[in-house]
Amino acid sequence: MKSGLFSELNKTLKEDEKEMPLLFIGHGSPMNGIEDNEFSATWSSMAGKIALPQAVIVISAHWNTRGTRITAMASPATIHDFGGFPRDLFNVQYPAPGMPDLAHEIMKQGIIEEDHDWGLDHGAWTILRHMYPQANIPVLQLSIDYSKPPEYHFQLASELRYLRKKGVLLIGSGNMVHNLGMLSWDMMQGGGYDWALSLNEKFKELILKGDHQSLINFEHLGAEARLGIPTPEHYIPLLYTLGLQGKDEEIEIFNDKAIGGSLTMTSLKMGK
Numbered sequence: 001m002k003s004g005l006f007s008e009l010n011k012t013l014k015e016d017e018k019e020m021p022l023l024f025i026g027h028g029s030p031m032n033g034i035e036d037n038e039f040s041a042t043w044s045s046m047a048g049k050i051a052l053p054q055a056v057i058v059i060s061a062h063w064n065t066r067g068t069r070i071t072a073m074a075s076p077a078t079i080h081d082f083g084g085f086p087r088d089l090f091n092v093q094y095p096a097p098g099m100p101d102l103a104h105e106i107m108k109q110g111i112i113e114e115d116h117d118w119g120l121d122h123g124a125w126t127i128l129r130h131m132y133p134q135a136n137i138p139v140l141q142l143s144i145d146y147s148k149p150p151e152y153h154f155q156l157a158s159e160l161r162y163l164r165k166k167g168v169l170l171i172g173s174g175n176m177v178h179n180l181g182m183l184s185w186d187m188m189q190g191g192g193y194d195w196a197l198s199l200n201e202k203f204k205e206l207i208l209k210g211d212h213q214s215l216i217n218f219e220h221l222g223a224e225a226r227l228g229i230p231t232p233e234h235y236i237p238l239l240y241t242l243g244l245q246g247k248d249e250e251i252e253i254f255n256d257k258a259i260g261g262s263l264t265m266t267s268l269k270m271g272k
Helices: 038-047 100-106 122-131 150-159 161-166 194-209 212-216 223-228 236-244
Strands: 022-026 055-065 068-071 112-115 139-145 168-174 251-254 267-270
Touching (some): 022 038, 022 236, 038 122, 055 122, 055 236, 068 100, 100 112, 122 139, 122 168, 139 236, 150 212, 150 236, 161 168, 168 236, 194 212, 194 223, 194 251, 212 236, 236 267
Parallel strands (some): 055 139, 055 168, 068 112
Antiparallel strands (some): 022 267, 068 139, 251 267
């Protein structure tokens, strides 16, 4: 991917030498969007630890497309992309505005396409309604191109790094370990299979060492990774966060907990 691909900065956003931090958030169940629990409480407190963003871009595990797209509408819809949950969850609306001008600047070079059909899925709004409950900060979503290899997503993220100096908060939203087929209801309040706990520790070790190549090549991490990442969509948002990371940035690990046996809520804040 050509260096400097997105060098034309959006003039509508104030530029600052200080970069916005990055977040990777393990979003877990959609119910976290309406529950006051240990995870949502941390999301709420996290918003107070960072500068108020001028815009938010979420890379959610729940928007997979052929080709990379970005929402470009003025008023993105709240998408209830799940089933079998209480009516209260389906009644939630998160009416944050979009920012078409920012979307158009990002897609100028022709790699990312604009989208007017998606909106904010539960990988975005369940987190943001705790962080920014007034829904007054513009929010865009960037899709995951399911046809591309992990290296593509990491490199694309690096081309978007300039947005951090434009006051944009970039959030990868997924789960490092995510195997719903092996979910244990007996461990829904907390607990993980040995392989899930071991894989979670391995991921944290590689992240703290800055060994991005091993994390990009997660398929080579053995049987534990095959169990923890049966499909890549919940893991790929982590690669975006790593690709956006600058050199020697502080890393804070939070919500570091396994639930349901085969899912980890482990999350990251990078930068100040």
